[in-house]
Amino acid sequence: MSPLARQAVPPAPSTAMLRQGLSLKRQLLIWLLLPQLVLLLVGGVLAYRVALSYAEKAIDQSLTQSVRSLSRQVKPVGSGLLIDFPRAAQDIIEQDPKDRVSYMVSSPPGSFLLGNGKLPGPEQPAPFMANETVLYNAQIDGRAMRVALLEVDYGDSQSPQRMRVQLAKSLAVQQRLTTELIADMLVPLLLLGAVLSMLVYGGISRGLQPLTRLQAQLGDRSEPALSALSPIELTQAPQEVHALAAAVNQLLSAVRRSLGQEKRFLNDAAHQLRTPLAGLISQTELALTETDPDALRERLNKVLSGAQRSAHLVHQLLSLARNEVEVRLAPLDIAELARDVARQWTPRALKAGIDLGFEGADHLLVMGEALLLREALSNLIDNALTYAGPNSEVTLSAQASGAQVLVAVQDNGVGLSEADLPHVFERFWRASHVPGGCGLGLAIVNEIAQRHGGSASVTAVLPQGLRVQLLLPRANHD
Numbered sequence: 001m002s003p004l005a006r007q008a009v010p011p012a013p014s015t016a017m018l019r020q021g022l023s024l025k026r027q028l029l030i031w032l033l034l035p036q037l038v039l040l041l042v043g044g045v046l047a048y049r050v051a052l053s054y055a056e057k058a059i060d061q062s063l064t065q066s067v068r069s070l071s072r073q074v075k076p077v078g079s080g081l082l083i084d085f086p087r088a089a090q091d092i093i094e095q096d097p098k099d100r101v102s103y104m105v106s107s108p109p110g111s112f113l114l115g116n117g118k119l120p121g122p123e124q125p126a127p128f129m130a131n132e133t134v135l136y137n138a139q140i141d142g143r144a145m146r147v148a149l150l151e152v153d154y155g156d157s158q159s160p161q162r163m164r165v166q167l168a169k170s171l172a173v174q175q176r177l178t179t180e181l182i183a184d185m186l187v188p189l190l191l192l193g194a195v196l197s198m199l200v201y202g203g204i205s206r207g208l209q210p211l212t213r214l215q216a217q218l219g220d221r222s223e224p225a226l227s228a229l230s231p232i233e234l235t236q237a238p239q240e241v242h243a244l245a246a247a248v249n250q251l252l253s254a255v256r257r258s259l260g261q262e263k264r265f266l267n268d269a270a271h272q273l274r275t276p277l278a279g280l281i282s283q284t285e286l287a288l289t290e291t292d293p294d295a296l297r298e299r300l301n302k303v304l305s306g307a308q309r310s311a312h313l314v315h316q317l318l319s320l321a322r323n324e325v326e327v328r329l330a331p332l333d334i335a336e337l338a339r340d341v342a343r344q345w346t347p348r349a350l351k352a353g354i355d356l357g358f359e360g361a362d363h364l365l366v367m368g369e370a371l372l373l374r375e376a377l378s379n380l381i382d383n384a385l386t387y388a389g390p391n392s393e394v395t396l397s398a399q400a401s402g403a404q405v406l407v408a409v410q411d412n413g414v415g416l417s418e419a420d421l422p423h424v425f426e427r428f429w430r431a432s433h434v435p436g437g438c439g440l441g442l443a444i445v446n447e448i449a450q451r452h453g454g455s456a457s458v459t460a461v462l463p464q465g466l467r468v469q470l471l472l473p474r475a476n477h478d
Helices: 024-073 087-093 172-207 209-219 239-289 293-323 334-352 370-387 441-451
Strands: 074-077 080-083 102-106 112-115 134-140 143-155 160-170 330-333 355-360 365-368 393-401 404-411 455-460 466-473
Touching: 024 074, 024 134, 024 143, 024 160, 024 172, 143 172, 160 172, 172 209, 209 239, 239 293, 330 334, 334 355, 334 365, 334 370, 334 393, 334 404, 365 370, 365 466, 370 393, 370 404, 370 441, 370 466, 441 455, 441 466
Parallel strands: 355 393
Antiparallel strands: 074 080, 102 112, 102 160, 134 143, 143 160, 330 365, 393 404, 404 466, 455 466
């Protein structure tokens, strides 16, 4: 396919974008306002049932009083009844045309005697106690009614009689009373709910302002510079936001430290590799123009020496960069590791005419990382073998010192002056012009010791010599 036929394919949305959900503000509003709405609905239902119950009690009480009053208007006289029900009393009962009250007097019960309509009895008729009001629901002309029934005994013992008085009232009154009660109760509650919702919204908006300021501060750090990774400062913010800012500051500090280490490594590498590479180039150019075989061999030996020094420098720089990252510490037998490192360097020591040995405990546990500690011990022995000189002694030792382990490399070589001792752990500092070194070995040792929570130190040995020692935390020490 030709380049002209190719079409740019839009990048697929990232997983983070696909999983992006509601904002924190919306989630808080949902979790705060949704329960409030549910509680209002539940409260409305409960309020309706309570209002319905109170309306029903009010109607039952009214019907009970009315049916007793009506029963007193029918007075037994001998074996008969005297009905004293004036028109005014009837008008009072039937005054509401929308809520017409039906009544019926029957004697014997069920035999119509007086009233404005025929009222049914209970669905399950049963013997009724005299002078006891019974309340029940009934359908009259398609309307739901509440009926009060009262039976009264009259007559004498020879001819006992019973009279039934019924009074019915539409349940529309109950519904109207319930609706009015609900309106009187829920309207203020709804207003309070609306005010509460506004307060919740305002409180959430105000409470999230520190996050907005935090977002603004992070958004302003767009330039790719170490200054953009400076700590975030929040003067007024909740404890949770301060904790978040502290976590972000820790992350920024780690990134700033990593970028600084990377920049320092590049600067060191560029500075230190410039000179040997320039020497290699010049020696190679001279070798290309050399015609004498002995002179050409001398030039090539110089090229080899420069290449070896450059390789050693690159190895040291990479070791230094690797040591500056976080390490995972685990229990490690430093005595066994030291013996193994001493065995590895024994052939070079014999070749240089140096007596290399180990002394100390058989087993000592420290909290460390084997690769880095091996690098540190190798650098110490390499440094001692390079500068101690022939017919000297180099001793690697490991012994317990309280809650720490003391690992040291000591030689009886020429040593260093008191003025040079404070500079031995500086990068690229060299006190000797002996070829082969680059001034990074002891700096690497110091970095490794600090990464393990320990320290490195150097002391002069009398009458001559040098002692470099590491103090490392001991593992499982009570």
